[in-house]
Amino acid sequence: MMEKIVAVAADFWIILPSIILFQRRAYLQSPLNKIIAIYVLLFLIRNILSYITMELNIYNMYIYNWANIFSGITISMLYYHLFTNKYFKIIALVGMIAAVGASFLDYETLFNVNTTNFNRFFYNILGGLVIACILFYFYELLQNLNVPKLTEFTPFWFSTGALLYYSGTVFSYLYVNYTFNNSDLGIVRSYWMIDAFLFIVFSSFLSMAVWYMKPRDLKSDF
Amino acid sequence: MAPFYTIVIGTSIMLFMAMFIVVFVMYYQRKQIEQQIRVKDMEAEFQRKLLEVSMASTEAERRRIAQDLHDDIGALLSVTKLTFNALHSQLGSKEQAERLAQQVREAIDETISHVRRISRELVPTTLERFGLAAAIQEFAAKSNLQHGLKITFDCHGDEDLRFEPRAELMLYRVVQELINNALKHSKGRNVHIQIELPPRKFCLVVEDDGQGFDFADVRLRPSPGLGLDSIEGRLRIINGKMDYQTSLNKGCRVIITLPNFMSMDSKVASGKSIIG
Numbered sequence: 001m002m003e004k005i006v007a008v009a010a011d012f013w014i015i016l017p018s019i020i021l022f023q024r025r026a027y028l029q030s031p032l033n034k035i036i037a038i039y040v041l042l043f044l045i046r047n048i049l050s051y052i053t054m055e056l057n058i059y060n061m062y063i064y065n066w067a068n069i070f071s072g073i074t075i076s077m078l079y080y081h082l083f084t085n086k087y088f089k090i091i092a093l094v095g096m097i098a099a100v101g102a103s104f105l106d107y108e109t110l111f112n113v114n115t116t117n118f119n120r121f122f123y124n125i126l127g128g129l130v131i132a133c134i135l136f137y138f139y140e141l142l143q144n145l146n147v148p149k150l151t152e153f154t155p156f157w158f159s160t161g162a163l164l165y166y167s168g169t170v171f172s173y174l175y176v177n178y179t180f181n182n183s184d185l186g187i188v189r190s191y192w193m194i195d196a197f198l199f200i201v202f203s204s205f206l207s208m209a210v211w212y213m214k215p216r217d218l219k220s221d222f
Numbered sequence: 223m224a225p226f227y228t229i230v231i232g233t234s235i236m237l238f239m240a241m242f243i244v245v246f247v248m249y250y251q252r253k254q255i256e257q258q259i260r261v262k263d264m265e266a267e268f269q270r271k272l273l274e275v276s277m278a279s280t281e282a283e284r285r286r287i288a289q290d291l292h293d294d295i296g297a298l299l300s301v302t303k304l305t306f307n308a309l310h311s312q313l314g315s316k317e318q319a320e321r322l323a324q325q326v327r328e329a330i331d332e333t334i335s336h337v338r339r340i341s342r343e344l345v346p347t348t349l350e351r352f353g354l355a356a357a358i359q360e361f362a363a364k365s366n367l368q369h370g371l372k373i374t375f376d377c378h379g380d381e382d383l384r385f386e387p388r389a390e391l392m393l394y395r396v397v398q399e400l401i402n403n404a405l406k407h408s409k410g411r412n413v414h415i416q417i418e419l420p421p422r423k424f425c426l427v428v429e430d431d432g433q434g435f436d437f438a439d440v441r442l443r444p445s446p447g448l449g450l451d452s453i454e455g456r457l458r459i460i461n462g463k464m465d466y467q468t469s470l471n472k473g474c475r476v477i478i479t480l481p482n483f484m485s486m487d488s489k490v491a492s493g494k495s496i497i498g
Contacts, residue, residue: 138247145254150247160244167240171232175225187225194233 003193007054010196011047013203018044020210027213035078036158036213040206042070065109065119072099072126075162079133082155084144088136095132099125118177127170134163154209161205168198274459281391288344296337303330346394354390355381355417358397362415365401371430372412373401379419392456393426393478396464399449400428400476408432410473429475434468 017040027033046067053060076096083089103122109115137159141147150156169191176191310323349357355377362373384390397415404413410432418425440450457464463481468474 135243138243142247142251142254145251145258147251148255150251163240163244164237167236168233171236172229175229175232187229190226190229194229 003189006193006196006200008051010199010203011051013200014040014043014047014206017203017206017210020207024210024213027215030214031081032078032154033213035074035081036154036206036209039071039074039078040210042067042074043203059114059116061115061117062110062113065103065115065122068119068122068126069100069103069110072096072122072129075126075130075133078155078158079137082137082140084140085136088133088140091136092129092133095125095129099129118173120177123173124170127166127173130162130166131170134159134166152212154212154214157205157209157212161202161209164205165198165202169195270458273455277392277456277459278388284344288341291337291341291344296334296341299330299334299337303327303334306330346391349390349394350387353382353384354393355419357390357394358415358417361394361398362401362413365405371405371408371410374412374414376414376416377419378417380421381419383420389460389480392460393462396453396456396462396478397426397428399453403449404428404430404432404474407435408474424480426478427475428478429473431473434470434472434474436470437466437468 021037021040024033028037046063049063050060053063073096076092079092080089083092099122102125103110103119106117106120106122109117109119137155141150141156147153147156172191172194176187306323306326310327346357346361348360359375359377362375365371366373385393401413401415404410408430410430413428413430416425416427416429453464456462457478461480463479465477465479466474467477
């Protein structure tokens with residue numbers, strides 16, 4: 001019962017940043033805000049679809065696999081946009097191309113609607129890449145020192161939420177996937193509980209990121 | 223260990239590390255920004271002191287030149303005039319000699335008055351003796367005589383009140399610069415100077431009805447002109463603030479205030495002396 005409540009709460013928590021995003025829709029001219037808006041909408045669509053399919057007892061793992069790919073592409077676009085260092089830009093771009101390429105090696109998880117498995121390659125690479133991008137971005141923030149107040153800075157809230165979500169889920173994902181190969185349902189449920197809980201945290205940080213959006217990109221955004 | 227606990231502990235460690243990174247970034251960034259602000263403040267203070275020393279040395283040099291003009295050249299000219307008068311009395315009354323003598327006497331008189339004027343302008347003795355209001359009034363009156371513009375002066379408050387000499391001199395130089403700007407560039411007919419002296423507040427307004435200018439445009443120039451740098455530099459030394467209200471064909475109004483003035487009320491009451 002508890003699992004169900006947390007899972008549903010996680011699915012619907014994304015509505016919070018979506019509402020704020022709707023309220024801030026006038027600020028969506030800036031590329032940074034657009035990318036974050038795409039990211040929020042992507043998760044909103046994923047959660048709505050997964051909730052409906054869950055209620056109808058339809059397999060929905062392939063939805064998660066595709067959503068992961070699109071979210072990964074969006075995140076790499078975001079950090080490509082934010083980075084000032086060209087090597088970091090290259091890492092964000094090449095890393096994402098490699099991750100997407102690798103995900104098609106396990107094409108069954110993407111094209112078989114009845115799949116029950118995660119894509120074996122994408123989430124590992126995505127998690128590592130996102131964590132690396134966020135660390136590089138924090139390094140740039142400390143190098144450039146052009147943001148007077150981090151707590152009122154959209155990319156900082158986004159990065160903090162993403163770091164907590166991906167660093168928290170990557171370990172449990174790897175552990176569940178490689179130690180038990182998704183065979184122990186109890187352990188898989190534990191993973192989903194952690195994922196759902198961290199997604200609530202991430203959505204809350206996304207809400208803050210959307211709340212602090214500025215009408216246009218400032219120099220300090222880069 | 224049960225797999226569930228392994229997941230929870232592993233995830234907790236990862237989350238703890240992530241939180242540590244975020245907190246470290248926030249803390250380090252704040253410290254660095256504070257450090258940056260401190261360095262900027264120190265640089266600004268250093269610049270202010272440098273400017274103060276530079277202006278003090280300029281004033282000292284002016285004083286020395288004024289002193290030399292008054293004591294050496296002025297005295298020499300006076301002696302020359304006396305000698306010439308003595309010589310003239312020996313020449314008799316030939317008409318040609320009389321006319322030449324008159325011309326030489328007039329030239330010497332004019333030179334003496336020029337030396338006196340230059341000497342007085344270099345060091346405003348009225349400012350030192352009678353204070354800011356009197357010095358500005360005198361300067362306005364002199365400028366009135368020399369140019370086609372009509373300069374009016376209005377003073378409210380305690381005219382006997384004295385500021386710190388450095389502040390008085392800086393404010394006087396700023397007013398000089400503003401009046402000169404109006405005379406040279408405004409193409410107006412009237413200049414009005416208004417000074418509000420303590421105990422109520424300190425406020426100095428110089429306004430003209432001339433052609434005005436685009437302040438933002440002048441400010442953006444690599445070398446702003448109109449002595450803006452000099453005026454701002456002097457005001458920075460005494461913590462003064464300047465507000466330009468001008469636009470094309472709408473004249474120009476400059477308001478100078480000393481925001482720190484209010485805190486010096488006690489000094490006003492006790493010693494009748496204010497630091498800017």
